[in-house]
Amino acid sequence: MVSRDPVPGDAPEGEPADGRFPAPPAPREPSARWPAAPAPEASGDPSRDAFAAPPADPAPPSRPAGAFRTWRGRRPFAGGLLMTLGGAEILVTEKASIGVVVHIGMQGLTGYLIPAVLVVCGVLTIVNPAQRMFYSVLGVLLALGSWVTSNLGGFFAGLLLGILGACLTFGWVPDQEPRTGPLRRRRARRAAAADARP
Amino acid sequence: MAPSTPSVPARRGRVRLRRTALMGVPAAAAAAALVVLTAQGAIAAQFSISGMPFTVTATQLQGTGFEQYGGLDNMAPNSPNAGDTGGQELVMVSAIKDATLANLCQSVDLGGVDLVIHAGGGSKLVAAHDLVTDSSTIAGDASFKNIEIGGDASTFTKGDSKGPSGVFGQQADTVTINNLRQVNYATTAAAFTLPGLHMSFNSKGC
Numbered sequence: 001m002v003s004r005d006p007v008p009g010d011a012p013e014g015e016p017a018d019g020r021f022p023a024p025p026a027p028r029e030p031s032a033r034w035p036a037a038p039a040p041e042a043s044g045d046p047s048r049d050a051f052a053a054p055p056a057d058p059a060p061p062s063r064p065a066g067a068f069r070t071w072r073g074r075r076p077f078a079g080g081l082l083m084t085l086g087g088a089e090i091l092v093t094e095k096a097s098i099g100v101v102v103h104i105g106m107q108g109l110t111g112y113l114i115p116a117v118l119v120v121c122g123v124l125t126i127v128n129p130a131q132r133m134f135y136s137v138l139g140v141l142l143a144l145g146s147w148v149t150s151n152l153g154g155f156f157a158g159l160l161l162g163i164l165g166a167c168l169t170f171g172w173v174p175d176q177e178p179r180t181g182p183l184r185r186r187r188a189r190r191a192a193a194a195d196a197r198p
Numbered sequence: 199m200a201p202s203t204p205s206v207p208a209r210r211g212r213v214r215l216r217r218t219a220l221m222g223v224p225a226a227a228a229a230a231a232l233v234v235l236t237a238q239g240a241i242a243a244q245f246s247i248s249g250m251p252f253t254v255t256a257t258q259l260q261g262t263g264f265e266q267y268g269g270l271d272n273m274a275p276n277s278p279n280a281g282d283t284g285g286q287e288l289v290m291v292s293a294i295k296d297a298t299l300a301n302l303c304q305s306v307d308l309g310g311v312d313l314v315i316h317a318g319g320g321s322k323l324v325a326a327h328d329l330v331t332d333s334s335t336i337a338g339d340a341s342f343k344n345i346e347i348g349g350d351a352s353t354f355t356k357g358d359s360k361g362p363s364g365v366f367g368q369q370a371d372t373v374t375i376n377n378l379r380q381v382n383y384a385t386t387a388a389a390f391t392l393p394g395l396h397m398s399f400n401s402k403g404c
Contacts, residue, residue: 147229148242166225170221175211176212
């Protein structure tokens with residue numbers, strides 16, 4: 001037999017071609033995320049062609065992953081970003097002249113210290129996600145404290161962003177199984193059923 | 199060619215809703231408690247606003263330890279509020295050590311929409327401690343007790359605020375202003391209790 005790349009529809013190498021064996025899955029490059037070509041007998045079902053998935057891959061990705069997306073996936077990005085924005089918003093609503101702040105004394109300084117540390121917590125969450133527990137707890141306490149110290153928490157907007165960011169940081173867990181929504185599970189089931197059909 | 203291992207989407211970190219709610223629910227409850235306590239006047243908030251014009255109206259302000267003198271405020275470079283004065287604003291600095299205000303309304307212009315804060319509308323009045331405002335406009339019916347007019351602002355002692363030397367000012371033991379209306383460029387209050395607090399957005403302001 002002439003040695004050639006297996007084509008969908010061939011029986012596995014060395015076996016007689018009879019209808020007992022399901023067609024092997026379309027061969028794929030190790031790095032490509034899209035299947036090479038749809039199986040010829042699957043052309044009647046357009047919704048299934050591009051997503052013909054082997055049973056071992058229940059959740060085919062719907063778009064290729066970029067470097068930024070993978071970097072984001074390794075840290076609580078949304079939480080850190082929201083905490084930073086919340087602290088920045090509070091600082092933007094302040095900006096009293098330095099003479100007045102110094103006159104008021106320590107009480108005036110806390111009005112700037114609390115949102116500044118909130119910004120630092122947000123940035124550190126992104127840069128150092130291993131310590132996110134501490135940053136999220138500290139962040140939520142600072143955001144709540146900013147109600148008293150800093151223009152009612154930047155007129156409530158900075159307080160809301162800070163609390164939301166801290167809660168998202170607290171809720172983030174690393175290294176999870178990729179999500180399969182009901183649509184992908186249905187597609188995978190249809191693909192597996194079509195593969196099993198003789 | 200042997201079939202290669204199928205590609206699997208990379209494992210990513212993910213926000214779990216249950217964990218988020220574990221912190222979110224107590225934080226939301228604490229924030230709500232803070233708002234309610236402030237509306238009852240039990241918690242004093244600290245204010246420090248600058249650079250954006252900020253209108254304050256009140257039906258009555260009564261203060262002890264009052265100082266007033268002129269000043270020149272500088273905005274941040276390239277501030278959108280600079281107008282044609284080059285970012286400098288002639289202001290009157292009013293410093294009051296302790297003040298109570300009735301029917302206080304404060305509004306900030308956030309680009310078209312005004313954020314309006316109402317407080318002190320009922321029987322409990324707004325109390326402010328160490329209130330310093332840089333105003334471009336002050337209007338109202340004012341009466342003073344033991345007023346000294348014309349002193350050098352750097353010598354003032356009644357309001358706990360020292361003005362720049364060589365600047366004309368006045369200081370008084372007590373002041374009562376009815377139908378107060380101020381346009382402030384900077385407001386700082388070390389402690390502001392706001393009973394009956396109510397925040398909203400509208401297009402009119404105060």
